Amino acid sequence: MTKNSKNQLETLIRQALNCLGEDINRPSLKETPKRVAQALAELTKGNQIPIAEIAKNSLLPAPSQELVILKATQFHSLCEHHLLPFFGSVDIAYVPHKNIIGLGTLGQIIDACSQKLQLQENLTEEITNILHTALKPKGLMIVIKAQHFCIEMRGLKKQGSITITRSTRGSFVTDSSLRQEVTGLLQE
Numbered sequence: 001m002t003k004n005s006k007n008q009l010e011t012l013i014r015q016a017l018n019c020l021g022e023d024i025n026r027p028s029l030k031e032t033p034k035r036v037a038q039a040l041a042e043l044t045k046g047n048q049i050p051i052a053e054i055a056k057n058s059l060l061p062a063p064s065q066e067l068v069i070l071k072a073t074q075f076h077s078l079c080e081h082h083l084l085p086f087f088g089s090v091d092i093a094y095v096p097h098k099n100i101i102g103l104g105t106l107g108q109i110i111d112a113c114s115q116k117l118q119l120q121e122n123l124t125e126e127i128t129n130i131l132h133t134a135l136k137p138k139g140l141m142i143v144i145k146a147q148h149f150c151i152e153m154r155g156l157k158k159q160g161s162i163t164i165t166r167s168t169r170g171s172f173v174t175d176s177s178l179r180q181e182v183t184g185l186l187q188e
């Protein structure tokens, strides 16, 4: 985010606080617009990361075509409908073809895709598409489990409810026993 955009954002946050009936001159709110602008810039920095390029450059030759699973990687994101957090875990499973990808890069992909305004459904597809394009695996499955503050704090006020989304490609679509085996491993 440019300095100019950050200044504009601070002004808008000051106006928003004013619209909410807050006294923007009270001491504890003085730095709030600056802090919120800084936090929003940080929480949306995934937009600046050339993650497809990073994924493509992190491939290694596959030693076998056996399953690779990275389970329960934590993420947090901002729901693009309410600008409220949603957070949870991502499971990635793939059957390599010619390549594998660095496990650290999988974490970077999760961060880059989640550190922006998102919907859980789109986050799931985005991670899947980036990995599918870079890796060209025989099969790929992503499962995301998340809690949404926009469901917990407002509207339905359903505390503790978990949203699960899944995306599959290749052998995970066609081979139900593979899908079942991995689903079992993810639940352990």
Ligand SMILES: [Zn+2]
Pocket: 079, 080, 081, 082, 083, 084, 148, 150, 151
């Ligand atoms: Zn929401």
